[in-house]
Amino acid sequence: MIIDPKSHVPIYKQIAAQILDAIDAGVYRADEMLPSLRALAADIRVNPNTVQRAYDELEREGIVYSKRGVGLFVAGGRTAAARGAAEKKVVKLLRESVLAGQSAGLTPDRIRTLFEYTLSESLSQSERRTRT
Amino acid sequence: MIIDPKSHVPIYKQIAAQILDAIDAGVYRADEMLPSLRALAADIRVNPNTVQRAYDELEREGIVYSKRGVGLFVAGGRTAAARGAAEKKVVKLLRESVLAGQSAGLTPDRIRTLFEYTLSESLSQSERRTRT
C-alpha cells in the first residue's frame, strides 16, 4: 500500500480507496478479516487514528463491518458484488475521461474542476426531475 | 456568475472555473480586459482576497496575463481554442461516467472517490513514464 502524505487528498481517503481496491481485486474475500488497525497503521507508518477513520468510512458505506474485540471484516452478499461490477464500469469510463484530458494537456486541477462541474450538473438535474 | 457557498469546492476555484468558462464561451476575447478585482468581488459579494486567489490561479495556468497597474487580460492564441475543444470532449466523457454511476445507484460521494482514485492512478502512471 502506497501513501502520499504530500497529496491534498486526505490520507484516510487514500487508505480507504486502496483497501476497497484490494477487496475488489479479490485480495480480501467476503467475511475475511482485514489487517488490524494497529498492524496496518504500523505497516504504512501512520497514526492508528487515521486508519480508524478510513475503516469508519468503509463501514459507513457498508463495505466492511466491525466486530468489537475481534476485527474488521469484508461485507459480503449480492449487494457488494453488484456494486463492485457497476463501479468497475464507472472507473473504466472515468479512466478514459481522465486520459483524454491529460493527453490534451489539461492540468489535474482543471480536470477535477470539470468533474465537479459535471457532477453538480447531474445532481441539480436529477433534483429537478424529483421536484417535478 | 453563480457561487454556491454550500459546496465543498473552494470559492476561489468556483470563480476561476466560471471565468474560464466565460472565456471559452467568448464572453471575454483575447487581450480583452477582465473585470477589476474589486468590481468582481463587489459583484458576487465575496472577499477581494478570494477573487485575487482565483486570478492568481488563472495566471499561473497561463490563461490570463496581468499588466501591473492596468488590469488582467485574456491570453489569446490557438491554445485557448484547442483547449476549449478538448475540454468539451472531456466533459462529454465525464458526463457519461457520472450518469453510469448514478444509474447504478452510487452516491455522489462514492463517484467522487472513484474519480479521485482514477486521477491519482493516472498521475502516478504518467510520472512513472516520465522517469523511464
Place this chain on the structure above:
Amino acid sequence: MIIDPKSHVPIYKQIAAQILDAIDAGVYRADEMLPSLRALAADIRVNPNTVQRAYDELEREGIVYSKRGVGLFVAGGRTAAARGAAEKKVVKLLRESVLAGQSAGLTPDRIRTLFEYTLSESLSQSERRTRT
C-alpha cells in the same frame, strides 16, 4: 439460539436477551436449571467468558440465581410473569415507533439516535424527580 456477530450489540447482551426470551416463553420454568456455562458456550460457538458475562448480567438483574458448584436457576414468582406481560406491551409500542420511523424514510441509525435520546431524556427526568 441465534447470534449475529455482525451486530454492534455485544454478543453477551444478545445471549442474555435470548435467555430471557426463552424464560418468558416458558422454555425454562421457575427453579429449573439453565444449561451449563460450557455447554452453552460450545453450543453457540462462543467464548465461555462471553456466556459468563451474560449470566452475570441476568443474575445482577435478579432474573436467575446461582447455586455454587451446582448451576444456574431461574428465579421464579409473580415478578417474572408480570415482567413478561409488561415487556410484551413495550415491544408492541416500540414496534409502532420503529414502523413510523421507517415509513418516514428514517435510517435505522437515525431511529436509534432518537431512541437513545428519548431514553436518556427519560432517565434524567426520573432522576430529577428522585432528587426532589
Place this chain on the structure above:
Amino acid sequence: MIIDPKSHVPIYKQIAAQILDAIDAGVYRADEMLPSLRALAADIRVNPNTVQRAYDELEREGIVYSKRGVGLFVAGGRTAAARGAAEKKVVKLLRESVLAGQSAGLTPDRIRTLFEYTLSESLSQSERRTRT
C-alpha cells in the same frame, strides 16, 4: 448543554443529539451559523476533536453543512422540515414506549435490548420484502 462523561453513550453522540434538539426547538434556524468548533468545545469543556466528530455526524446526516473557513450552518429546505415533523412523531411514540417500560420496572438496559430486537426484526422483514 449538558454532557455526562460517565454515560456509555459517546460524548460526541450526546453533543450531536443536543444540537439537533436545539435545531428542532428553533434555537438555530435554517442557514444560521452554529457555535464554532472551538467555542463550543471550550463551553462544554470538551476536546475540539470531539465536537468536530459530532458536527461530522450531523453533516453526514444532512442536518448541517459546513463552509470551510466560515462556519457551520443549519441545512434548510423542505426535506429538513419534513424530517423534523416525522421525527417529532417518532420521538413521541418512543417516549410512550420508554415510559411504559420504566413504569413496569424495566431497566434501561432491558428497554434498549427490546428496542434493538424490534429494530432488527423490522429490518429483516423489510429486507425479506425487498428480495421477494
Place this chain on the structure above:
DNA sequence: GTGGTCTAGACCACA
C-alpha cells in the same frame, strides 16, 4: 489481542 472513544496539541487551507 481487537475496535471505539477521548484528550492534547499541531499544522493546513480557506475567507
Place this chain on the structure above:
DNA sequence: GTGGTCTAGACCACG
C-alpha cells in the same frame, strides 16, 4: 478567525 486533518498517546469494552 473558521473548519479539516493528523499525530501521540491514553483508557475502555469486548472476546
